[in-house]
Amino acid sequence: MNNRARSESLSTFALLATIVSTIALSWNWAGATLQPVIAQGLAFLIATIALYLFVGNSGIFSFGHIAFMSLGAYVAALLMITVDNKKLNQPNLPHFLATVQLNPIVASFIGGIVAALIALIVSLPLIKLSGLTASLTSLAILEIVHVVAANWTNLTNGELGLTGIPIMTSITELWVVSIAVIGASLGFQQSRWGRRLRASREDEVAARSLGMTVNKDRRIAFVVSAFFMGIAGALYVQLLGALVPETLYISATTMILIMLIVGGMTSLSGAVVGSIAISTVSEILVKIQDGVQINGLDIKGPIGIQPVGLAIIMLLTLIIFPKGITRSREIAFRTKV
Amino acid sequence: MHAFFQHLIDSVTVGSLYAVMGLSIALVFGIMRLVNFAQGDLVMVGAYGSAVFSHSPWILTLIIVLVVPIAFALIIERVAFRPVRMASDSTLLVTSFAVSYLLESLVLLFLSATPRGVNLAPALGHSFQVAGLFVPWLDVATVSSTFVLLLALSWFLSKTRTGVFMRAAAEDFTTARLMGVRANRIIAVAFAISGLLTGVTAYLTVSKTGQVYPTMGINLLLVAFVATTIGGLGSLSGAVLGGYILGAITIFIRAYFPAQLANFTQAFTYLIVIAILVYRPQGLLTSRTNRTRV
Amino acid sequence: MIEINNLCVSYRKVPALVDVSISVGQGELIGLIGPNGAGKSTLVKAIAGLVKPTSGKILFDGINLRGKYPEDIARLGVSFVPEGRHIFQSLSVAENLSLGYASGRGYDEASHEAVLDQFPALRRYYNDSAAGLSGGEQQQLALARALLAKPKLLILDEPSLGLAPLVIESLFSTLQKLRTEGVTILLVEQNASRTIAISDRTYILGGGRIRSEGTAEQLLSRKDMIDVYLGKRS
Numbered sequence: 042m043n044n045r046a047r048s049e050s051l052s053t054f055a056l057l058a059t060i061v062s063t064i065a066l067s068w069n070w071a072g073a074t075l076q077p078v079i080a081q082g083l084a085f086l087i088a089t090i091a092l093y094l095f096v097g098n099s100g101i102f103s104f105g106h107i108a109f110m111s112l113g114a115y116v117a118a119l120l121m122i123t124v125d126n127k128k129l130n131q132p133n134l135p136h137f138l139a140t141v142q143l144n145p146i147v148a149s150f151i152g153g154i155v156a157a158l159i160a161l162i163v164s165l166p167l168i169k170l171s172g173l174t175a176s177l178t179s180l181a182i183l184e185i186v187h188v189v190a191a192n193w194t195n196l197t198n199g200e201l202g203l204t205g206i207p208i209m210t211s212i213t214e215l216w217v218v219s220i221a222v223i224g225a226s227l228g229f230q231q232s233r234w235g236r237r238l239r240a241s242r243e244d245e246v247a248a249r250s251l252g253m254t255v256n257k258d259r260r261i262a263f264v265v266s267a268f269f270m271g272i273a274g275a276l277y278v279q280l281l282g283a284l285v286p287e288t289l290y291i292s293a294t295t296m297i298l299i300m301l302i303v304g305g306m307t308s309l310s311g312a313v314v315g316s317i318a319i320s321t322v323s324e325i326l327v328k329i330q331d332g333v334q335i336n337g338l339d340i341k342g343p344i345g346i347q348p349v350g351l352a353i354i355m356l357l358t359l360i361i362f363p364k365g366i367t368r369s370r371e372i373a374f375r376t377k378v
Numbered sequence: 379m380h381a382f383f384q385h386l387i388d389s390v391t392v393g394s395l396y397a398v399m400g401l402s403i404a405l406v407f408g409i410m411r412l413v414n415f416a417q418g419d420l421v422m423v424g425a426y427g428s429a430v431f432s433h434s435p436w437i438l439t440l441i442i443v444l445v446v447p448i449a450f451a452l453i454i455e456r457v458a459f460r461p462v463r464m465a466s467d468s469t470l471l472v473t474s475f476a477v478s479y480l481l482e483s484l485v486l487l488f489l490s491a492t493p494r495g496v497n498l499a500p501a502l503g504h505s506f507q508v509a510g511l512f513v514p515w516l517d518v519a520t521v522s523s524t525f526v527l528l529l530a531l532s533w534f535l536s537k538t539r540t541g542v543f544m545r546a547a548a549e550d551f552t553t554a555r556l557m558g559v560r561a562n563r564i565i566a567v568a569f570a571i572s573g574l575l576t577g578v579t580a581y582l583t584v585s586k587t588g589q590v591y592p593t594m595g596i597n598l599l600l601v602a603f604v605a606t607t608i609g610g611l612g613s614l615s616g617a618v619l620g621g622y623i624l625g626a627i628t629i630f631i632r633a634y635f636p637a638q639l640a641n642f643t644q645a646f647t648y649l650i651v652i653a654i655l656v657y658r659p660q661g662l663l664t665s666r667t668n669r670t671r672v
Numbered sequence: 673m674i675e676i677n678n679l680c681v682s683y684r685k686v687p688a689l690v691d692v693s694i695s696v697g698q699g700e701l702i703g704l705i706g707p708n709g710a711g712k713s714t715l716v717k718a719i720a721g722l723v724k725p726t727s728g729k730i731l732f733d734g735i736n737l738r739g740k741y742p743e744d745i746a747r748l749g750v751s752f753v754p755e756g757r758h759i760f761q762s763l764s765v766a767e768n769l770s771l772g773y774a775s776g777r778g779y780d781e782a783s784h785e786a787v788l789d790q791f792p793a794l795r796r797y798y799n800d801s802a803a804g805l806s807g808g809e810q811q812q813l814a815l816a817r818a819l820l821a822k823p824k825l826l827i828l829d830e831p832s833l834g835l836a837p838l839v840i841e842s843l844f845s846t847l848q849k850l851r852t853e854g855v856t857i858l859l860v861e862q863n864a865s866r867t868i869a870i871s872d873r874t875y876i877l878g879g880g881r882i883r884s885e886g887t888a889e890q891l892l893s894r895k896d897m898i899d900v901y902l903g904k905r906s
Contacts (some may be wrong), residue, residue, distance in 0.1 A: 102468050104475075166656040173413060173467055173611060177603045178655060181648040184600060192641040291596070295479055302472060348483035355476040360461045363469060542767050543774060546760045553758040556720060557817070558746035558775025 052374040057223050057313050065216035082320035083215040084277040089300045090222045091269035093312035095262045100242035102176040105183030109156040111289035113271025114278045117152030118203045126205040133195040149275035156271025157264050164260045190286035202285030209279040222269045226309045234258040299355045305365030310372040326350045385633045391517040393625025394524035399598050400605035400617035402575035408548035408612050409568045415474040418595025419481040420447040424580030425590040429496045444577035451573030485592040493591035498584045520582050604651050610661025673698045679728030681714050688714045690880045701851045703871035704860045710877040712860045716827050720752040721745045746775040751823030755830045757814040761803040768802050772820030791816050808839035827858045
């Protein structure tokens with residue numbers, strides 16, 4: 042890789058890392074109402090970047106990717122909840138889970154690993170499918186995870202869900218993981234596998250003729266992406282304290298999809314910018330729904346305006362600016378050679 | 379043995395619904411390479427139409443349920459899909475996802491999320507007995523209307539000018555246009571027919587479940603996607619076959635698996651589908667891959 | 673009948689046609705030859721509406737074709753037989769032929785039968801799938817399909833590609849016959865000498881530009897120069 046590309050990529054990393062760090066830092070001074078917004082925004086940022094790692098590089102839309110976020114969330118939750126709590130609420134847990142209680146960082150990491158392992162298994166049949174078929178099949182994966190979460194009551198408590206998940210008290214883990222996932226994404230897309238994958242993205246037929254290699258590249262992206270997805274899920278539930286099957290299901294899927302599209306789906310900067318933009322807009326819309334005072338004016342929108350607003354933004358983006366805010370290019374300092 | 383035939387009846391009925399939904403997806407896909415996420419929501423709007431008109435004479439309700447999805451389908455095509463017609467398959471897919479999300483959130487905005495009870499076609503609620511088997515009239519209606527639809531569609535595609543043009547366009551859109559086939563018209567016809575198919579699905583679904591709610595289309599949509607995937611994307615007969623296979627798998631898993639696993643029926647169904655795809659990634663009845671886009 | 677003035681076409685900033693001007697008069701058979709990649713297909717695709725020019729004019733009987741949909745251009749009376757024939761393999765021969773009337777032009781029993789008389793193989797396989805036809809028969813089908821629309825202008829893009837020599841013979845004699853019947857034809861071909869021989873005038877395209885133009889006698893007298901353009905000599 043030539044020097045100019047390397048330095049551009051480093052500048053992208055620096056820019057994005059600065060943006061994210063600023064946001065993370067602001068958490069320390071934000072009021073009690075704003076802190077959860079920032080924290081959840083960061084969790085979704087990580088998830089969006091994780092999704093981008095696979096979708097942006099391979100061109101295959103994994104609609105069911107939230108399945109891995111949910112998996113990571115459940116695994117981490119089960120490992121983090123106190124033993125006493127488990128004895129009370131989940132008497133039927135297998136012995137190993139009932140007696141273990143890990144610290145959140147380790148639990149989140151394991152959540153990511155489990156998600157990655159399942160992704161590896163799933164990728165064996167999935168990656169052989171053509172782009173569209175793979176996208177649709179990923180939905181089936183999401184559904185399978187949802188059904189299992191909702192019905193394996195001994196493990197997950199079904200629709201009642203898990204409670205008593207230790208709440209996160211600092212922004213540090215979210216900050217570290219977001220920097221890490223930005224670095225991993227940039228690293229991947231500059232790597233041999235990433236560049237090959239991007240080349241295959243445009244022309245599926247040519248990609249197929251390269252056969253094994255493309256599949257391997259796709260699998261690597263899929264598994265790494267699932268790993269970070271799992272960690273994002275594990276961190277997210279530490280903000281909520283509770284988890285039900287619907288927490289990470291269709292509305293979460295819609296959210297990260299909108300973030301990716303609006304930002305620009307083939308650039309990492311797009312994932313970051315889109316995620317921040319949509320989190321902000323979404324929060325504004327929710328505030329309007331709840332009722333807000335500006336300069337003495339009472340503004341209250343009808344319930345339901347938040348999803349409609351986001352849907353319209355997504356549709357307008359696709360029709361008018363399909364490349365998104367960042368025009369699907371990376372933010373970087375470009376030097377003229 | 380007796381139970382087996384009961385399950386067979388159920389699976390043909392359920393399979394018919396899935397087949398019709400799958401067909402509506404496959405039809406639009408064949409012409410435009412667009413997998414329409416909003417198709418499930420077309421069922422939903424048709425269903426809400428029936429809710430609004432549930433106290434009218436049944437023929438009026440039926441017409442409304444058929445016409446409303448057709449109208450929505452045509453509007454959506456013109457407003458949302460025509461501008462992105464030349465885009466990649468993925469962009470088309472995501473656009474349809476956005477449309478679907480918009481439709482659902484609009485319904486949530488203007489109506490409520492709580493399910494509304496609808497009493498549609500009470501006459502179909504009874505069953506009759508034959509050879510010791512219970513056959514609900516609704517099942518008869520479902521299977522026979524599917525049969526009629528399939529027959530009508532076959533006739534349309536092979537015996538009418540527009541139908542032949544559609545088949546040509548599905549194989550090679552560019553060359554069809556070079557011959558003078560009007561792209562906008564053919565696509566509109568495809569959407570209208572898919573709207574009609576979803577209208578029928580809506581009527582039958584509401585008659586069976588008795589309720590409407592904003593996200594009711596999602597499950598049917600997922601099933602339709604999976605059905606077309608097993609059958610082979612783009613193959614109309616594949617979508618129908620896929621629908622019946624899914625219907626059979628769903629019913630028979632629920633019937634023959636141990637009771638505590640019954641709740642996991644959907645999960646197992648999709649696992650089986652994935653297994654099928656492992657051995658035949660292109661689907662069971664692949665159509666010609668000689669495909670150029672609009 | 674068709675006037676092209678200073679046409680420029682680029683594929684994403686890479687120029688494919690630069691300042692091309694040709695004209696085809698009523699009843700003429702005009703040839704368009706040149707080496708691979710010269711831009712011949714691009715030119716006829718621009719006429720048919722498949723490719724958007726960056727500048728220039730395409731006038732068909734005074735009507736500006738630029739910006740029109742391919743189907744509307746077909747409806748004006750331009751019949752385009754694309755490179756590779758592109759018949760519909762999932763349809764029968766009869767159904768393929770019915771596409772010939774998709775432009776809303778030309779249907780009457782008598783001329784339908786006349787075309788079938790001209791291509792007896794198509795009558796033989798009328799209700800069979802088009803997928804079973806041989807290369808030469810497919811070419812006949814593509815041609816018949818184009819003729820059914822009673823086109824004002826018939827454009828053929830490399831019709832001899834992939835055909836056996838005997839079949840090519842019969843193709844060219846069919847084109848001759850059509851010419852005597854008054855059909856206006858624009859023929860894009862690799863087969864230079866044959867094309868020059870049967871055309872009223874032939875244009876030579878090289879590197880996206882018109883290099884030369886003339887009747888058979890005119891071009892044959894400049895054979896050395898022509899061969900350079902056609903890449904037969906350097």
